Amino acid sequence: MQTPFGKETYLYWYELMLLLRRFEEKAGQLYGMQKIRGFCHLYIGQEAVAAGMMTAIRDDDNIITAYRDHGLAIAKGITPNECMAELYGKATGCTKGKGGSMHFFSKEKRFFGGHGIVGGQIGLGAGIAFADQYLDNDRVTIAMFGDGAARQGLLHESFNMAMLWNLPVVFICENNHYAMGTSVSRTSKVLDIYRLADAYDMPADSVDGMSCEEVHKAIDRAVRRAREKGGPTFLEIKTYRYRGHSMSDPAKYRTKEELEEYKEKDPINQALATIMQNNWATEADIEAINARVKQQVDESVKFAEDSPYPSDDELLKDIYVDQDYPFITD
Amino acid sequence: MRTIPFRQALREAMEEEMRRDSRVFLMGEEVAQYNGAYKVSQGMLDEFGPKRVLDTPIAELGFAAIGVGAAANGTRPIIEFMTWNFAVLALDQILNHAAKMLSMSGGHFSCPIVFRGPNGSAGQLGAQHSQAFESWFANIPGIKVISVSNPYDAKGLLKAAIRDEDPVVFMESEVMYGDVGEVPEEEYILPIGKADVKREGTDVTIVSFNKMMKVALGAAEELAKEGISAEVIDLRTIRPLDWQTIVTSVRKTNRLVIVEEQWPFSSISSEISYRIQKEAFDYLDAPIRRICSADANMHYAPNLVAAFLPDISKTVKLVKDVMYQIK
Numbered sequence: 031m032q033t034p035f036g037k038e039t040y041l042y043w044y045e046l047m048l049l050l051r052r053f054e055e056k057a058g059q060l061y062g063m064q065k066i067r068g069f070c071h072l073y074i075g076q077e078a079v080a081a082g083m084m085t086a087i088r089d090d091d092n093i094i095t096a097y098r099d100h101g102l103a104i105a106k107g108i109t110p111n112e113c114m115a116e117l118y119g120k121a122t123g124c125t126k127g128k129g130g131s132m133h134f135f136s137k138e139k140r141f142f143g144g145h146g147i148v149g150g151q152i153g154l155g156a157g158i159a160f161a162d163q164y165l166d167n168d169r170v171t172i173a174m175f176g177d178g179a180a181r182q183g184l185l186h187e188s189f190n191m192a193m194l195w196n197l198p199v200v201f202i203c204e205n206n207h208y209a210m211g212t213s214v215s216r217t218s219k220v221l222d223i224y225r226l227a228d229a230y231d232m233p234a235d236s237v238d239g240m241s242c243e244e245v246h247k248a249i250d251r252a253v254r255r256a257r258e259k260g261g262p263t264f265l266e267i268k269t270y271r272y273r274g275h276s277m278s279d280p281a282k283y284r285t286k287e288e289l290e291e292y293k294e295k296d297p298i299n300q301a302l303a304t305i306m307q308n309n310w311a312t313e314a315d316i317e318a319i320n321a322r323v324k325q326q327v328d329e330s331v332k333f334a335e336d337s338p339y340p341s342d343d344e345l346l347k348d349i350y351v352d353q354d355y356p357f358i359t360d
Numbered sequence: 361m362r363t364i365p366f367r368q369a370l371r372e373a374m375e376e377e378m379r380r381d382s383r384v385f386l387m388g389e390e391v392a393q394y395n396g397a398y399k400v401s402q403g404m405l406d407e408f409g410p411k412r413v414l415d416t417p418i419a420e421l422g423f424a425a426i427g428v429g430a431a432a433n434g435t436r437p438i439i440e441f442m443t444w445n446f447a448v449l450a451l452d453q454i455l456n457h458a459a460k461m462l463s464m465s466g467g468h469f470s471c472p473i474v475f476r477g478p479n480g481s482a483g484q485l486g487a488q489h490s491q492a493f494e495s496w497f498a499n500i501p502g503i504k505v506i507s508v509s510n511p512y513d514a515k516g517l518l519k520a521a522i523r524d525e526d527p528v529v530f531m532e533s534e535v536m537y538g539d540v541g542e543v544p545e546e547e548y549i550l551p552i553g554k555a556d557v558k559r560e561g562t563d564v565t566i567v568s569f570n571k572m573m574k575v576a577l578g579a580a581e582e583l584a585k586e587g588i589s590a591e592v593i594d595l596r597t598i599r600p601l602d603w604q605t606i607v608t609s610v611r612k613t614n615r616l617v618i619v620e621e622q623w624p625f626s627s628i629s630s631e632i633s634y635r636i637q638k639e640a641f642d643y644l645d646a647p648i649r650r651i652c653s654a655d656a657n658m659h660y661a662p663n664l665v666a667a668f669l670p671d672i673s674k675t676v677k678l679v680k681d682v683m684y685q686i687k
Contacts, residue, residue, distance in 0.1 A: 092433070125466030135465035142432060143465060147456045153422055154457060157429020164385065164411070164435055187422025194417070348467040349501050351525035356553070356600045
């Protein structure tokens with residue numbers, strides 16, 4: 031396959047996507063063993079969105095997303111150790127055992143969470159971009175949400191103000207076709223979600239989310255536009271989650287054939303095929319990557335297992351910045 | 361000392377803080393070109409320009425969200441709601457995002473933001489424009505709630521709120537914006553979380569806040585004519601609640617009446633009553649009593665508005681009741 035993207039990019043995409051997949055397969059297993067509790071929403075199948083995005087943005091650009099956040103968090107640079115420890119609720123987790131699966135954050139990596147109220151982060155993303163524009167930074171904010179959130183009122187309020195104020199934000203709808211168990215076609219007459227941008231004169235595009243290249247190209251264009259003060263873009267990235275909405279969802283609302291159709295376009299297999307066709311790696315090189323990823327995931331489990339839970343006195347910490355806040359304790 | 365209107369005190373607080381810190385900006389409906397629905401922000405667009413004084417569309421949830429996101433990313437927004445009645449559209453952003461940003465992120469992101477605007481009833485405005493929300497917001501860990509009764513407190517506490525590192529809900533009143541009060545020329549800041557004894561007395565303690573302070577002080581005046589000495593406390597901050605000041609007073613007066621515009625169920629008086637029975641049980645010579653708004657929606661007719669709200673005569677009567685002067 032001819033591609034303008036080189037060996038280095040493809041090997042990066044392959045290894046990153048494999049890490050996200052193996053990390054989450056392990057998380058799924060550990061959930062079954064009740065090592066991980068609470069809600070747990072896996073990103074498996076959607077990895078090309080995270081990988082294609084990472085080569086299109088700068089390290090200091092911002093990402094905010096919903097509760098299906100493990101993949102994006104690791105891609106943005108939060109370590110598998112910190113992420114697995116967070117899933118375990120341990121003090122060494124990326125949010126000290128306070129956020130859990132749905133609320134990964136890192137100030138250093140400019141990862142603004144991890145949010146659990148469907149669509150709430152669309153407006154927050156516009157606000158994060160507002161602050162960078164206000165402070166005269168040239169950072170861009172990627173505000174992610176799902177096809178379910180596209181039906182929330184806040185999307186419209188945020189799109190309107192983002193355009194009005196020309197904010198440096200890229201809104202991305204990861205359309206995995208199901209809002210929990212409800213298909214896109216059962217929630218609106220408008221099936222092409224990217225067309226919602228038309229009402230606000232916002233540039234928009236529909237993107238193949240199973241291809242790192244397509245994701246990269248679309249986000250690269252949008253980020254350039256935002257950074258050059260051209261304002262927001264809305265991208266609908268069509269993707270698919272292989273697993274249910276959360277761990278308790280057997281996904282009976284869709285057919286096996288539909289799932290298989292997407293698995294045939296699996297982004298990791300696609301990337302690997304391109305690598306092999308271009309002779310960018312030997313079988314042994316790929317084995318070495320696979321082993322490295324497995325080792326990272328295994329190590330993250332060991333790290334999480336060996337880490338302590340937060341101390342009980344963390345209960346009243348991080349509620350206020352104010353260290354002297356007089357909590358009601360009886 | 362000079363005297364200025366309430367709205368000017370609020371404006372001076374915002375102007376001084378915006379001159380001091382370029383990260384502070386004001387956003388809301390009609391705050392810029394229209395000079396504020398209640399003229400609180402009059403002239404601020406001229407001084408600070410459209411970058412720092414921003415008119416928004418009528419989209420409370422949306423501009424609250426932009427404020428919260430901007431606060432998490434290095435700025436210090438002041439979000440004006442035309443009234444707190446409209447702010448319920450933004451409750452998700454205040455409750456689920458601003459109040460939880462610090463804890464959910466394990467301390468990574470704070471949210472130094474002020475949500476401010478008028479609260480409570482303001483005449484015959486009907487059911488949807490007449491609600492007092494202190495008890496709603498005071499229930500939420502992660503935010504602070506201030507509700508002011510006079511220009512001096514308004515200025516000193518709004519400056520403190522803008523400088524605070526945590527999200528602050530700041531409540532004013534449409535019917536007080538024209539009230540004139542003493543406010544010094546020189547800069548001052550008042551501490552959040554400190555009540556103020558506005559009138560000293562020995563027979564009964566009356567606790568109130570926001571515009572119901574007028575009822576509390578008016579009742580104390582009436583009671584004085586009948587030889588009853590009421591101590592009147594203005595809470596000023598609702599969360600955290602300065603209950604120690606109330607306990608100190610009750611230990612002296614042995615009686616407590618609370619006057620507030622909240623609905624009665626799970627109100628601020630409910631919380632105070634719990635705290636005082638626990639901390640000063642042996643000092644109470646009568647049950648703690650309160651006057652809230654009616655446990656109903658406010659209607660339009662003037663007599664029904666009057667019947668809905670606490671007033672001086674109801675307060676005087678209740679104080680006499682706890683003094684055991686009514687047979």
